[in-house]
Amino acid sequence: MARDDPMMRFRAPQELKSKIEASATENGRSLNAEIVHRLELSFESATPRELFSGGKRSNFSLEFAELELEECRHAVELSKEILADTELDTQSTEMDRAMAKFEVRRAERAVVAAERTVESLRKKRDSKPSR
Incomplete structure (x- = not known):
């Protein structure tokens, strides 16, 4: 990501923010990089929920x-x-x-x-x- 990438602001529950922060730390990413990574995964052919839920x-x-x-x-x-x-x-x-x-x-x-x-x-x- 470059500094000239568009900025997005949004609100999230504190519990979700804490989970993302913990995941970012565990994965060695910044909070922003963790959010971007997770969003990118959501657009792949199989959603993270499908990959890990044991669904269809x-x-x-x-x-x-x-x-x-x-x-x-x-x-x-x-x-x-x-x-x-x-x-x-x-x-x-x-x-x-x-x-x-x-x-x-x-x-x-x-x-x-x-x-x-x-x-x-x-x-x-x-x-x-x-x-």
Whole structure:
């Protein structure tokens, strides 16, 4: 986004704002970037609700969530490698090491969230009566 992109002002309940702020922090985005990201997702072929609700596209939802989980696990591995390299690098600063550790923790939290999503979608799938 550029500074010359149009500005939009809107009101939202405090609870929603808090949720977006928490999500932005977890995803390493600014509040504005998180809002834009979520809005862009809403215009893709499958809505976020369809992807995660287990609705009419429940198999796709589970497949999508499982792929997301694998990507999150891969991000943990990569961030741990970067942390190890940072700790070995004699020229890295304390800030470099702290940021690398932060990225590992952030990636690990993303794995936990993705695991919960997969578990929830599997339960929904398994609880549906077979046709």
